[in-house]
Amino acid sequence: xxxxxxxxxFVLLGFTFLFAAASAIAQPADPxxxxxxxxxxxxxxxxxxxxxxxGSAAFVxxxxxxxxxxxxxxxxxxxxxxxxxxxxxxxxxxxxxAKPELAKVEPxxxxxxGNREAIARLPMKDLEKILVATLTGMSVxxxxxxxxxxxxxxxxxxxxxxxxxLTFLPMQEVMKYLRANGYKTYIVTGGGQDFVxxxxxxxxxxxxxxxxxxAGATKYGYAKDGKPFLTKEPRxxxxxxxxxxxxxxxxxxxxxxxxxxxxxxxxxxxxEYAKAGAGTRLSMLVLHDDAEREYAYGPAKGLPATKxxxxxxxxxxxxxxxxxxxxxxxxxxxxxxxxx
Amino acid sequence: xxxxxxxxxFVLLGFTFLFAAASAIAQPADPxxxxxxxxxxxxxxxxxxxxxxxGSAAFVxxxxxxxxxxxxxxxxxxxxxxxxxxxxxxxxxxxxxAKPELAKVEPxxxxxxGNREAIARLPMKDLEKILVATLTGMSVxxxxxxxxxxxxxxxxxxxxxxxxxLTFLPMQEVMKYLRANGYKTYIVTGGGQDFVxxxxxxxxxxxxxxxxxxAGATKYGYAKDGKPFLTKEPRxxxxxxxxxxxxxxxxxxxxxxxxxxxxxxxxxxxxEYAKAGAGTRLSMLVLHDDAEREYAYGPAKGLPATKxxxxxxxxxxxxxxxxxxxxxxxxxxxxxxxxx
Numbered sequence: 001x002x003x004x005x006x007x008x009x010f011v012l013l014g015f016t017f018l019f020a021a022a023s024a025i026a027q028p029a030d031p032x033x034x035x036x037x038x039x040x041x042x043x044x045x046x047x048x049x050x051x052x053x054x055g056s057a058a059f060v061x062x063x064x065x066x067x068x069x070x071x072x073x074x075x076x077x078x079x080x081x082x083x084x085x086x087x088x089x090x091x092x093x094x095x096x097x098a099k100p101e102l103a104k105v106e107p108x109x110x111x112x113x114g115n116r117e118a119i120a121r122l123p124m125k126d127l128e129k130i131l132v133a134t135l136t137g138m139s140v141x142x143x144x145x146x147x148x149x150x151x152x153x154x155x156x157x158x159x160x161x162x163x164x165x166l167t168f169l170p171m172q173e174v175m176k177y178l179r180a181n182g183y184k185t186y187i188v189t190g191g192g193q194d195f196v197x198x199x200x201x202x203x204x205x206x207x208x209x210x211x212x213x214x215a216g217a218t219k220y221g222y223a224k225d226g227k228p229f230l231t232k233e234p235r236x237x238x239x240x241x242x243x244x245x246x247x248x249x250x251x252x253x254x255x256x257x258x259x260x261x262x263x264x265x266x267x268x269x270x271x272e273y274a275k276a277g278a279g280t281r282l283s284m285l286v287l288h289d290d291a292e293r294e295y296a297y298g299p300a301k302g303l304p305a306t307k308x309x310x311x312x313x314x315x316x317x318x319x320x321x322x323x324x325x326x327x328x329x330x331x332x333x334x335x336x337x338x339x340x
Numbered sequence: 341x342x343x344x345x346x347x348x349x350f351v352l353l354g355f356t357f358l359f360a361a362a363s364a365i366a367q368p369a370d371p372x373x374x375x376x377x378x379x380x381x382x383x384x385x386x387x388x389x390x391x392x393x394x395g396s397a398a399f400v401x402x403x404x405x406x407x408x409x410x411x412x413x414x415x416x417x418x419x420x421x422x423x424x425x426x427x428x429x430x431x432x433x434x435x436x437x438a439k440p441e442l443a444k445v446e447p448x449x450x451x452x453x454g455n456r457e458a459i460a461r462l463p464m465k466d467l468e469k470i471l472v473a474t475l476t477g478m479s480v481x482x483x484x485x486x487x488x489x490x491x492x493x494x495x496x497x498x499x500x501x502x503x504x505x506l507t508f509l510p511m512q513e514v515m516k517y518l519r520a521n522g523y524k525t526y527i528v529t530g531g532g533q534d535f536v537x538x539x540x541x542x543x544x545x546x547x548x549x550x551x552x553x554x555a556g557a558t559k560y561g562y563a564k565d566g567k568p569f570l571t572k573e574p575r576x577x578x579x580x581x582x583x584x585x586x587x588x589x590x591x592x593x594x595x596x597x598x599x600x601x602x603x604x605x606x607x608x609x610x611x612e613y614a615k616a617g618a619g620t621r622l623s624m625l626v627l628h629d630d631a632e633r634e635y636a637y638g639p640a641k642g643l644p645a646t647k648x649x650x651x652x653x654x655x656x657x658x659x660x661x662x663x664x665x666x667x668x669x670x671x672x673x674x675x676x677x678x679x680x
Binding site for chain 2: 246276
């Protein structure tokens with residue numbers, strides 16, 4: 001009996017159908033315009049089509065569509081030094097100003113000297129002291145404000161642009177393409193979770209709650225006016241690197257990703273973990289082999305890895321064995337940056 | 341120039357508009373049908389309207405709409421004992437079978453005796469031993485399979501129904517109402533994160549990645565066939581109770597919730613933290629004052645709190661001072677359970 005309500009339901013259904021049809025017509029032919037045709041691009045498109053086509057044996061229900069991306073070296077430039085480490089080094093003068101006794105203590109003395117070569121030689125345990133001094137001991141709000149200010153002014157010395165512009169356009173396209181097909185995209189980074197969350201939404205379209213990173217504890221307390229606030233503590237909760245990546249994924253997401261993207265030895269376990277799941281999975285490894293447009297390092301040997309992750313030849317050999325797909329920056333990407 | 345493409349865009353816009361209009365007509369008048377009219381219901385509706393109406397001074401951008409819900413006692417029955425603790429007690433025979441020497445050791449001896457009064461008297465440190473023995477030391481996959489099996493067969497002794505049916509219908513309505521208005525709903529529970537994630541999607545429509553709970557570390561390793569897997573370790577990462585709730589919210593979500601719902605002393609800090617944010621915030625406290633349809637305990641004093649959280653009168657006094665809204669189960673809810 002077509003009463004008014006029955007009629008609107010009918011009209012609604014018709015509209016929904018036409019809307020879907022019109023959307024299909026409007027969809028651009030190539031979701032990955034910055035990619036050259038080749039095995040890498042094909043692997044991504046095949047993965048999306050197989051896992052999102054109703055009736056396909058490898059169909060993944062929308063709720064389970066999770067894709068994880070390493071950040072440094074996978075989504076943006078990490079060479080010759082991680083942007084977050086630049087932030088920490090840039091914060092040292094303010095830390096020393098607040099605690100003048102540090103000026104005579106290593107590694108703060110070296111950082112204050114401005115001697116770039118000496119700074120580049122600082123061992124890991126000294127870098128850790130700098131991280132603790134510049135990333136903890138303040139309120140979450142103060143940290144956010146400081147880091148935000150730095151991000152809006154600091155520039156990469158080679159490109160003379162804010163670090164947040166140095167993201168790889170082809171990887172941005174992969175994230176958008178996956179999201180357009182119902183995947184939730186996560187960043188799973190060895191970098192600081194709080195740091196990356198500040199710009200993840202603006203830069204990658206990834207909301208803070210979809211950033212898994214190296215995370216310290218916070219401590220809940222009260223200001224003089226009684227308002228509660230959180231202080232960043234030096235106690236490490238999650239070292240989101242190597243085995244810490246699948247462990248962090250379990251802690252923060254609770255589902256195994258169907259697709260994972262990385263570029264260094266720190267991503268091996270995440271790529272293994274994703275690929276070992278049931279059904280069709282995609283694990284990809286970005287190879288930095290483009291000295292001209294970006295950098296060449298690791299197995300590409302154009303530059304040594306200094307303050308960035310490890311890139312053993314064995315990792316790329318493993319890619320072949322485990323069915324991970326290697327992305328050659330030089331051959332697979334038409335453009336590297338949006339500003340190219 | 342209305343070429344074919346321009347025309348489909350125009351049609352598309354028209355459809356979108358009509359679709360939205362039809363949806364508006366189809367929306368039911370009362371989003372909270374199981375709630376009696378009163379201050380609690382009004383607070384929820386006012387909050388949603390104020391924070392989601394474009395142009396409202398308290399408008400919250402969709403990306404920032406986060407609402408957090410305690411589980412035990414807020415979303416489902418917690419009395420006289422948490423369901424997860426029942427799971428752990430029920431698992432003890434299997435643990436003792438695997439390690440027969442435990443049969444003579446406390447607290448396992450008492451649990452194996454089946455003496456309910458003695459079990460109810462076990463001190464917290466004994467309960468912790470039971471939690472460690474039954475929730476850690478196995479693979480994540482084995483734990484998930486065991487807990488799932490238990491959830492599908494175990495029944496609450498009073499209602500003779502699966503625990504997952506003992507959720508409060510009015511709170512389910514609040515979650516749906518918030519989601520329909522662009523809020524992401526999170527469970528923030530003192531219970532085990534891995535345990536709650538097993539049924540959160542099915543029972544509450546909350547995906548595993550939106551469950552923040554008490555969480556232990558996992559350890560990444562390899563099976564004999566080389567397949568990677570995660571083992572649940574006894575090392576605690578997050579005690580998601582009291583101050584641990586805002587700390588857990590920061591770790592797992594990274595944004596302060598606009599609305600928070602709790603029912604015990606374990607939720608105080610979460611309610612404070614939410615309410616202390618800028619703009620319009622909603623903090624609500626469920627009062628168990630319905631001995632007939634559910635239980636009366638805490639300030640309602642019908643029953644003492646035994647193995648469940650603390651409910652000091654002071655908490656309810658604080659509600660008034662801090663502008664939290666108390667939900668009286670007896671007066672505010674027309675129905676408690678869907679099966680009522």
